[in-house]
Amino acid sequence: MKTLAIFSILILIQIKALATPVYKVTCESPDACPESVVGLNYDGKSVCTGVLVAEDIVATNLHCIPEDLRQNDSSCKDRITVTFPASRSREEEYGHCEIIKWVSPALKDTALTPDWAFFKLTKKAPRLHAPINTNGVSDGEVLTLYKIDPTDKGAGILRKVSCPAVQNSLANPFFIGVKSPILAMVPCETMKGNSGSPLMTANLEVKGLLNSMGTAADVNLKKAPFYHVSFGSNFACLNIPGIASAPSPHADCGKSIISENIREASATLISRFTDPLMKSFNADVNAELDKIHKQSKFVVLWDVEQKNRAFDGVNTKVSEVSYKPSCINFKKDKMRTQQGRLQHGNVTYNLEYLEWGLQIHLDNGGRPRAELVPKKIQSTLQFSPAQMTFGQSVAFKHGAQSYSLPFCEDVRKK
Structure with missing residues (x-):
């Protein structure tokens, strides 16, 4: 056994x-x-x-x-x-x-x-x-x-x-x-x-x-x-x-x-490529803003409108700048004293400027590359000087868009 x-x-x-x-x-x-x-x-x-x-x-x-x-x-x-x-x-x-x-x-x-x-x-x-x-x-x-x-x-x-x-x-x-x-x-x-x-x-x-x-x-x-x-x-x-x-x-x-760290690390990596461009980006935007003011004879002051979005790997534009009219740069009292001398009809200013954008592209290895990309804009600014003596705002037309602009002095008072 x-x-x-x-x-x-x-x-x-x-x-x-x-x-x-x-x-x-x-x-x-x-x-x-x-x-x-x-x-x-x-x-x-x-x-x-x-x-x-x-x-x-x-x-x-x-x-x-x-x-x-x-x-x-x-x-x-x-x-x-x-x-x-x-x-x-x-x-x-x-x-x-x-x-x-x-x-x-x-x-x-x-x-x-x-x-x-x-x-x-x-x-x-x-x-x-x-x-x-x-x-x-x-x-x-x-x-x-x-x-x-x-x-x-x-x-x-x-x-x-x-x-x-x-x-x-x-x-x-x-x-x-x-x-x-x-x-x-x-x-x-x-x-x-x-x-x-x-x-x-x-x-x-x-x-x-x-x-x-x-x-x-x-x-x-x-x-x-x-x-x-x-x-x-x-x-x-x-x-x-x-x-x-x-x-x-x-x-x-x-x-x-952990997963939460990855998004932060990705943003930090992207900023290594975008940060060196920001000084030039800001200078270019301000230069175009000054150009628009001169082309519109400082009759109208302009604002910068910037749109930012997170980079998702496909949509390359992460920041883009446009310009929009902000307010009428005339004193209302002075305008009223000159009411009789204001011309009738519309005044048109021809505008030509660049709208700047910041773009990110990925190479075949997934490395980000950043560049500043200009977009040439040709437009017009149109208004009637006679309307400036009436009310609190004036109708302006910038390209295909219409605006009702306040006087800058009223904006500052607020």
Whole structure:
């Protein structure tokens, strides 16, 4: 009976081992298949990508770890398996997770949040690992992304693509420096199952991990034409003894980014491009206002009417200025004494001036560019001088619009 009991236990163990799900991964190009990239299967339901960064340590996204294991020192036995795909010199191999070692802070309600986890395998992998590079990512730097695309048959294909990092983009207004914690790559086409893919240098050093793909809605610009945006965690912020030590982490590395912060950061980024133009904008507007006053012989004083609107990614005009007549610049008492000498009929002033607007455009990477755009206006100002001696206001016609203008002295009294 004792021998039978032991044999039964062995059978159960063997069945359990056979039932452990694996993720079949092949290389699209076996000659260029890095040994360190793995396919990851967790709880037999979902797949991700990961990378071997030490002999027995795999890095992936935190959201690729089951929710109940998202803390340091959690046992992940029988929950996560990894697949090392076959290449010209290697056969397909499998590994099993033993313990979750280090995780990023809890995920927030935005894609612009650090998203990484490192777990230890049950044994050392017979593969070359990829060292971590904490130097950060420069604007325009092209990263090599090794990603595993899931197929309809429950397998995956390891593919290599190149993605340029884009700073100062509304796709991610927090990516403004080499060591900003979250990267934006535009264009960079990814798909579900690519999460955790390593972002590598040409020397196969890991600078970060792919977090997710994004849309304009992720940065509160629901209409912005961002195509194939991907976000990634910058390993310049890592400080894990024996794995990666950032010499001088960015000040924002520990900053908690939530959706409410994104709109403010986007506005701050836009202002970096619009603020330098405002001095010229104000000077141009005032110059045209002075021109209109002279063209209308100062008979009428004019006001500036400015309309501002939030940038939504499509409507490029964020500020535009027009001019409208405000009041009659004559003393009423003086006008009455000269009533008999006032001419009959209408007086017409021909006006020509510029209405200035401030426009914002996005380039293909979602970077804002601001410019001042003039609009040439040709119009007329028409009124009857004889009417100036009657009542409290006078009928004026500016272009196609009619106004009933008060005297400036009455306006000032109010």
